Amino acid sequence: MALEYPEELKYLDSHEYLRVEGDTVVVGVTSYAVDQLGDIVFVSLPEEGDRINRGDSFGSIESVKAVEELYAPLSGTVLSVNTVAVEDPALIGSDPYGDGWLIKVRLADPGDELSETMSAEEYRERVEG
Amino acid sequence: MVARSLGLMSDLKRTPLYAQHLQLGARLVPFGGWEMPLQYSTLTGEHRAVRTGAGLFDISHMGKYTLSGPDVLAQIQRLVPSDLARLQPGQAQYTVLLNEQAGIIDDLIFYCRSPEHWVVIVNGATNDKDRRWLAEHLQGVHFDDLTGTHTLLALQGPAAAETLQPLVDIDLARLGRFGHAQVSLVGKPAFLARTGYTGEDGFEMMSPQPAGIALWQSLTAAGVPPCGLGARDTLRLEAAMHLYGQDMDESTTPLEASLGWVVDWDKPDYLGREILLAQKARGTERRLVGLTVEGRQIARHGYGLFDGERQVGVVTSGTLTPTVGRPIALAYVSTPLARIGSTLEVDIRGRRVPATVIRRPFYRRAL
Numbered sequence: 001m002a003l004e005y006p007e008e009l010k011y012l013d014s015h016e017y018l019r020v021e022g023d024t025v026v027v028g029v030t031s032y033a034v035d036q037l038g039d040i041v042f043v044s045l046p047e048e049g050d051r052i053n054r055g056d057s058f059g060s061i062e063s064v065k066a067v068e069e070l071y072a073p074l075s076g077t078v079l080s081v082n083t084v085a086v087e088d089p090a091l092i093g094s095d096p097y098g099d100g101w102l103i104k105v106r107l108a109d110p111g112d113e114l115s116e117t118m119s120a121e122e123y124r125e126r127v128e129g
Numbered sequence: 130m131v132a133r134s135l136g137l138m139s140d141l142k143r144t145p146l147y148a149q150h151l152q153l154g155a156r157l158v159p160f161g162g163w164e165m166p167l168q169y170s171t172l173t174g175e176h177r178a179v180r181t182g183a184g185l186f187d188i189s190h191m192g193k194y195t196l197s198g199p200d201v202l203a204q205i206q207r208l209v210p211s212d213l214a215r216l217q218p219g220q221a222q223y224t225v226l227l228n229e230q231a232g233i234i235d236d237l238i239f240y241c242r243s244p245e246h247w248v249v250i251v252n253g254a255t256n257d258k259d260r261r262w263l264a265e266h267l268q269g270v271h272f273d274d275l276t277g278t279h280t281l282l283a284l285q286g287p288a289a290a291e292t293l294q295p296l297v298d299i300d301l302a303r304l305g306r307f308g309h310a311q312v313s314l315v316g317k318p319a320f321l322a323r324t325g326y327t328g329e330d331g332f333e334m335m336s337p338q339p340a341g342i343a344l345w346q347s348l349t350a351a352g353v354p355p356c357g358l359g360a361r362d363t364l365r366l367e368a369a370m371h372l373y374g375q376d377m378d379e380s381t382t383p384l385e386a387s388l389g390w391v392v393d394w395d396k397p398d399y400l401g402r403e404i405l406l407a408q409k410a411r412g413t414e415r416r417l418v419g420l421t422v423e424g425r426q427i428a429r430h431g432y433g434l435f436d437g438e439r440q441v442g443v444v445t446s447g448t449l450t451p452t453v454g455r456p457i458a459l460a461y462v463s464t465p466l467a468r469i470g471s472t473l474e475v476d477i478r479g480r481r482v483p484a485t486v487i488r489r490p491f492y493r494r495a496l
Contacts, residue, residue: 038172
């Protein structure tokens, strides 16, 4: 089954995606990540108003197989947290780019921090070799 | 998330069913020196198939031996704490190989075909070690290693018997738990045993390679879902069955591992006996227990268990049970805290989460 990487998103090599909407960014994990993890059973996320720093862990995502840290792809303030996905982590696996998003962040410094992201095409090449 | 490191697959052994696994879209992972299917569809889907119907596993990586000769029984009796002389032909015993310190070299099943002829199935990851141990300790025994020439398939689940019956030439109703027979399966000779590692009814079937592939194809064509090592691990853990190398090893004795039931205390003269008797008399300092953990996070292998500030144990296996829907674990715990109902805390990556010692197994099939 081919995995999808929507064109309009930006991607990180740590398998998070970013959906940029002005100076706010929705962060989630890619379909490749959820495919690798398998059945997701738990997600731990920061709280609204928390400050996250690029490169630091902002939570974790856990499947029966493994637990992986989530790394902040940018610095900013958490505007909202997907509490529905926290209650029902299987959503992340079934709809990672839609209802399975994780957090929405207001960028501390819009612009240069996003320069290290990949396009959908670059990300696909990276994960599929 | 960190990029997942891929194991070097090139040095790994493959079972005769490798081509079938690829064709079925299995995700393959390194396991004990073998490239094995982790899952074909989803772990929980495969787990549920075994709990509610039937599932098929390729476990050809497991070590498969035959031992024969007039003195076999006396020789193998020296190596295990169970009294294998009690077995009639057609019966089998789960037991452990012990070293001189009563440390567990492996867990395995001895199948008695006759007092002079035994089938032995051991873990895949310990196959080389076991073979060396047996070669060193068995004299005048004819040893055949069938690991490379035979497939081993496990058909497990409440519907296993009705699924298998049309393919086999014996009445499966006459084969009890741990019973075994030499049979004809899809028209080819095979060794069939009513054993498994899932907590369900089921069968393990050993065949020469071409027949084993045909058997796999017959069962998958009949609609039995193939299941991988992921589901095998959650199934065995719900049934509180130990995984060698994780829940026990050469530094643990059967008493510490809560496998005292495999020890026949009246049995004379086997490796590790004096140490086991002494340990029984004075008690062990730690014991393997079952835990249930609050919340939904998994207490994983190596996580510490605490009573206040004092570390009192360590988790050896953990999962979120697909059937029961809560985190469970096996752990070694300081004996005074190992009683049922004892409350502890598990350190889940820096956070303390309450855990309670509960009765094993976590799942028991309906009779």
